[in-house]
Amino acid sequence: MEWETVIGLEVHAQLSTRSKIFSGAPTAYGAPPNQQANEIDIALPGVLPVLNREAVRMAVRFGLAVEAAINHRSVFARKNYFYPDLPKGYQISQYELPIVQNGRLQLDLDGEVCVIGITRAHLEEDAGKSLHDAVDGMTGVDLNRAGTPLLEIVSEPDMRSAAQAVTYLKALHTLVRYLEICDGNMQEGSFRCDANVSVRPRGEARFGTRTELKNINSFRFVERAIEYEARRQIAVLEGGGSIRQETRLYDADRDETRSMRSKEEANDYRYFPDPDLPPLILTPDFVAAVQADMPELPSAKRERFCADYGLSRYDATLLTATRELAAYYESVVADGALDPKLVANWVAGELLAHLNSAGLELAASRVSASHLAGLLRRIRDNTISGKIAKEVFEAMWTEGADADSVIAARGLTQITDDSAIESIVDEVMAAHPKQVAQYRSGEEKVFGFFVGQVMKASRGKANPAKVNDILKRKLSA
Amino acid sequence: MALTVAIAFHGFNQSPKYGSVRPISAEQRPAALNQKDIEKIAHLARLEVSGQECAAYAADLSRILGLIEQMNAIATDHVAPMAQPETTPLRFRDDAVTQNGDPERLLALAPASAHGLYLVPRVIE
Amino acid sequence: MSETLAELVRGLAAGRFSSVELVDACLAAIGRHRDLNAFITVDAGAARAAAADADRLRAGGGQAPLLGVPFAHKDIFCTAGVRTTCGSRMLADFVAPYDATVVEKLRAQGAVMLGKTNMDEFAMGSSNETSHFGAVRNPWDPARVPGGSSGGSAAAVAAGLVPAATGTDTGGSIRQPAAFCGITGLKPSYGRVSRYGMIAFASSLDQAGPMARSAEDCAYLLAAMAGFDERDSTSHARPVDDYVGGLAGDLKGLRVGVVREHFGAGLDAAIGAATHAALAELERLGATLVDVSLPNSAMSLPCYYVLAPAEASSNLARYDGVRYGYRARDYRDLEDMYKKTRGQGFGAEVKRRIMVGTYALSAGYYDAYYLKALKLRRLVADDFARAFAHCDVIAGPTAPTTAFALGAKSDDPVSMYMNDIYTIPVNLAGLPALSMPAGFVEGLPVGLQLTGSYMDEARLLRVAHRYQQATDWHRRLPPLS
Structure with missing residues (x-):
């Protein structure tokens, strides 16, 4: 039955x-x-x-x-x-x-x-x-x-x-x-x-x-x-x-x-x-x-997050789980005039993961909303890549510092200068003639290998989009 | 009929909340309590009553119930209950910590206490 | 001491005697008449000190009317530092860490408390015989009861041990002993006097009030006792009338309701005659008698003996031997401790009422007993509202008999309960009522009950005062040995 x-x-x-x-x-x-x-x-x-x-x-x-x-x-x-x-x-x-x-x-x-x-x-x-x-x-x-x-x-x-x-x-x-x-x-x-x-x-x-x-x-x-x-x-x-x-x-x-x-x-x-x-x-x-004094309710906030920020229901539900988290999120978006989806990924991802593993309430977060906004602005203006940003976040969490001072202190500013990237690409191609030959004979999957090598050689600081462009150009030449 | 009366009357433990046992009509309601009834009531009220006292209480309470049941002489079908003189609406207090007594002085009133706790025989849950 | 409280107020103000002299005279009288058993606790030392303070304040220009006036509290009011027993073994050694509001208020006026008066256990009784501290004797005849539950207060005032005392009234506990002992006692409107710190019997019926020789005395006391208290959710915010100033005036145009049902079977014929004589006196003083009816008043007694025990069964659940008060010596486990503590700590009448109340609220009986009683309560209250459309006060007997012999009704709770047949309806409706001396039957005092509409205490006191100006029943003193 x-x-x-x-x-x-x-x-x-x-x-x-x-x-x-x-x-x-x-x-x-x-x-x-x-x-x-x-x-x-x-x-x-x-x-x-x-x-x-x-x-x-x-x-x-x-x-x-x-x-x-x-x-x-x-x-x-x-x-x-x-x-x-x-x-x-x-x-x-x-x-x-x-x-x-x-x-x-x-x-x-x-x-x-x-x-x-x-x-x-x-x-x-x-x-x-x-x-x-x-x-x-x-x-x-x-x-x-x-x-x-x-x-x-x-x-x-x-x-x-x-x-x-x-x-x-x-x-x-x-x-x-x-x-x-x-x-x-x-x-x-x-x-x-x-x-x-x-x-x-x-x-x-x-x-x-x-x-x-x-x-x-x-x-x-x-x-x-x-x-x-x-x-x-x-x-x-x-x-x-x-x-x-x-x-x-x-x-x-x-x-x-x-x-x-x-x-x-x-x-x-x-x-x-x-x-x-x-x-x-x-x-x-x-x-x-009492009615006049009512705060926005979780369901209304969730709907608004979907509509105003273009978030998925999943993200909207996650980010409105508490009034404090939702406020944190909105403050990051507003502070940096940032892409709401990017902010959602960082708040729901890095931030919550760090809070959870440290067993901390949001109020005790070591990265404030304005510091997170500062970090995300550096991604947007290509100062750092998303990958480096995770490293910066880690340092911010540990040291309680803002993004710019972490980036400056560690020299993590992204390499966006074409000639600098071109010279790294040249060095990498020169060091791996076998792989260059493979690529040119049609084995395009080794492209990823070159990206990895370039990023490694730049210690992760090369702008990934530019690395892609320059590699493609030089390998096809 | 007689059976109904007996069940309803001895039905203390059958219902966890009031109102679920059908009210008994005036003609049916027994006017006398026996010793078993007294034992049940005394237990509910946490009163120790010896066997001898039980008989006396059964007689007294039966007489008092006889008095109380005079209420049935008046029909009250459409009368609103009045639990207290309706003279003043419930007032509110401000949410402020205004009195915390004198904890040590209060605890000193206890027949048995230790480490700031009131002591009672062990409760088994 | 044969003076009224009002005379003492004037004497103190005029400097004819000191508070210390008054207190000493009272303490001496209390000592002489220990056999009345009117007091559970006498606090001579504190009283003398307070009297000396009052005399100093008076000398420094203090003018509060009650400054230095001795009086006693019924042992139901919590007094910080002085034990409060409520006439029970359960609280025989209980010392509250706070004062009841009534205690605070009288102290603030400079009145001097001599001690705590005897009472029926937890105010449950009409004869003062249920006290753990022994019965009180009626000063008019020591073989008779003083009435109850405020029997100690009534006997103390009647015997001249104190000029005044506080009492509480749940079904007649101020008025019936006042009638039995030949004094004046007022039960105020529900909500007029704070219940904070007054040990609860039946919370929807309990009210504290004054007991003294005259209505004028009661006016002085009530003025000090009454008023809003934020600690009591049932306290009324209405400003307090000027009871003393309101005593002046005649009875012209006053409509006195005479309740048909009061003069039926059960009323002692001689008391009926005394009551009619008192009514005639009111008429002579300018009042008009009006016939009124309280058709449901016969239901008051059964209704009350559901509601008061029901509330009491819950109010007295806190006496469990855990946080204060009596705890049985030997017990097996928690339940046994509860049962022995409560079985030994409470007397028979209290246990009877707890059981009646528990039964009336229990599964299956709530509707037939408790709810039914609440509906009858409404009918009783409505009767009064209708009656007061035709009259200003209602006058009638306070009790159906004069004081009865000690032990005469101890074996039959129901015949004891019948004593309160005229007083109980007033509590159910929450109205003010007083009892004043209105004659004697075979050497025992008879009381006349005056009932008013809600918060009409000032009028009740005025009517009683006018009557007492024209009569001297309230000035008669018991033939004490």
């Missing part, structure tokens, strides 16, 4: 506010335990929550970006359960009336466009962290993270493959960083993903029983966890078994999912409206102000 996998994702994005969603404690990552948990975060008696405007603004920003309905009225509810990292014994979340509903995100998967529905996005507070076996076989609780604002983004079960799910997740990841509402740092848990996975015979309209996969906090793990889980479910069904609706944990080391029975027991969250927080009413003015 042929099976179809059905996937929906729940993403928790930590909103990059300075202070917590309901308290004035800081949200910065990495402080010593419990140094950023104030009396509200640790739920002392009598304390009360007051909502952070910026968290609301960020949620609306996201809602507008995914063409969702922004609810005029939304309600904070309490989700009640006992856990040591949940100080109040309830999480303030949104349940029946979320702030954002019915959005959509368009994906481009190998040239095929598809739309993934976003059921809802709601505001809630993060919990603290439990550190098991922290001290003498006891669990330690760090509440620094408690109260950090989260936007939970719930997709429709619209995805049909692990690859598609990852594409959606990456698009969402790009989007929240474009919107500057989340730093997207998956290692630090700023952007977390759970997946609901089920399988069904192809052609079947009803959904199969789903499982919820937790702890899949990298793009690679998302793909592998979903693939594993789909295979597992298919094997169970084909073996005549049935799928249990449950929460499963992905174990990256063993590349498998396993049941979390502890989470299953009596999850009766007893949601009800939080009486400490009146309903959240958003005025049209509030929403309009």
Whole structure:
């Protein structure tokens, strides 16, 4: 039987506010335990929550970006359960009336466009962290993270493959960083993903029983966890078994999912409206102000890069992956009034390769946009060849210097003077009479040999176009 | 009919979220809780209740439920729920770090702590 | 001490006595009447120091009306440095690192806190018998309860231990003990007084308010307590009325609503008679009595006993023995620690209400109980809105009986709950209401409840003040040994 996998994702994005969603404690990552948990975060008696405007603004920003309905009225509810990292014994979340509903995100998967529905996005507070076996076989609780604002983004079960799910997740990841509402740092848990996975015979309209996969906090793990889980479910069904609706944990080391029975027991969250927080009413003015402040979205930027710069979809997608990279690219193009395609090759090629191998963010790049523009100008004006330019780039990366000083210091200026090239060509021909004879007898493939020899003799500085012209002329003479 | 009542009433663990068990109509709703019900509720509320107390709580809660079920005398089909006095819209705070308490003083309130962490019996996941 | 707070305000201003003298007199009275068990904590040292400061400020020209006036806080308000128990074993040794907004405000006015008064555990009770620190006795008859949950505050004021005290009212916890102890107590409109630092029982119903001998006293206290607080999202931004300045005026043209349903079965006949006499007095003072109806008020009690426990079950989840407060000594694992801590830390009534609330919110019962109660709450609130189209205030009995004997209702929670039948609808609607002394039945005080429309505290206080100018029920003192 042929099976179809059905996937929906729940993403928790930590909103990059300075202070917590309901308290004035800081949200910065990495402080010593419990140094950023104030009396509200640790739920002392009598304390009360007051909502952070910026968290609301960020949620609306996201809602507008995914063409969702922004609810005029939304309600904070309490989700009640006992856990040591949940100080109040309830999480303030949104349940029946979320702030954002019915959005959509368009994906481009190998040239095929598809739309993934976003059921809802709601505001809630993060919990603290439990550190098991922290001290003498006891669990330690760090509440620094408690109260950090989260936007939970719930997709429709619209995805049909692990690859598609990852594409959606990456698009969402790009989007929240474009919107500057989340730093997207998956290692630090700023952007977390759970997946609901089920399988069904192809052609079947009803959904199969789903499982919820937790702890899949990298793009690679998302793909592998979903693939594993789909295979597992298919094997169970084909073996005549049935799928249990449950929460499963992905174990990256063993590349498998396993049941979390502890989470299953009596999850009766007893949601009800939080009486400490009146309903959240958003005025049209509030929403309009957020709209007026929207940045260009990744999809719009991609289209513009294709149209304005004549880039391929592939390059446009690559160069608009982050707002910073796109800005870098545009700044190089503008700075040097350069050929957009040439710039695209260099940014997507040398620059990204160097950043990746050095493990650096773009902001820490050792070659600035203006330095790269300076280098590409020297290619355009034939000061150096493309090949030499790579050498120059390498030196620029290592030394942090601009192109002209590297070229000057190393004497890499291209030889464009015809007579200089002619004399090198003459020397090469004189040194290889056998190959000259071969060429003249019709073996034109040795032409490449001569080019190589000339370039070698000029230590790569001869202008390749001129070398071609002069070689052709002299060999045919 | 009797069977339906029993299933719905003892159906605590059958549904992870509220609303999925069909609300029981006034005539069907049982007015008495037994010890097993008390055990389930006490577990949900994380309260230790001894066997003896259980019987007393079952009797008390049944009487309180009897009072509560007087609500069914009034039809409320088209009434909008009122969760709190509707007097003031939700206000916002500016996104500013204004209070970070006094971490050491807060931690000193804990029954058990070490290395800046609150300590609890080991949690097994 | 038999003076009203207003008389002390004037006496201090005139230099007839010092704050230190007042505080010493109060501390002495507290010492003499320990058997009432009105206080959980007395902070004599800090009170004397604050009184001395107040006297110095006064000598230097300080004129805040409450400067140097002694009073007590219900032990539900967090006080930095002084333990806050909420009447519970769970918080028996808890010292908050901050002051509640109400505490801050009264301190800023120079009022001198003598200590923290006894109360029903987590404010859940109508008799003050659920306190971990023992029952409070009614100064009018030590064999009787003072009412609850602000029973310690009511008894302390009635016995003259302090001229005034704060209270909180979720379903009648200021008004019913005020009625039982023969004092005046006001529950303000929801959102008028900040709830920050006031330990929550049922957040959508809780309000803090003043308890004192007279309406004039309450006006002074409320003026200091009320006002917007950015730390409480349910706090109202509306400016505070001039309650003291607004006391003047007569009752001409005032329409007093008399609720038909208040005089049905369940009301003690003698209390009914006292209430009618009080209504006649208001009429004599120029008011017009108007017949009004609150047809759904009978639903208030069941509605309240869903909503308050539901909110409480969630509000009290934070007491888990992890970050502060009581933790059981022996336990097997985390779940056992939770259960033992909460099982031992909470008393029986608190556990009953947590269980009722947990049940009402649980899977399958939410619609039938919690949602149903929210709808009835709307009907109850709408009743008031309709009634106030025909009257300016509503007057009626505060409680169906006078103070009952200690232990009389401890075995039957439901009969205990019936005590709040007249006070609960007001909390559901979020309205202001006060109880003032309006006679005696067999030597025990009877309270008259005045309910106003939203934020109409000034009018309530004016009506009560005018009544108290014409009567002396509020000046009667209990025959203390």
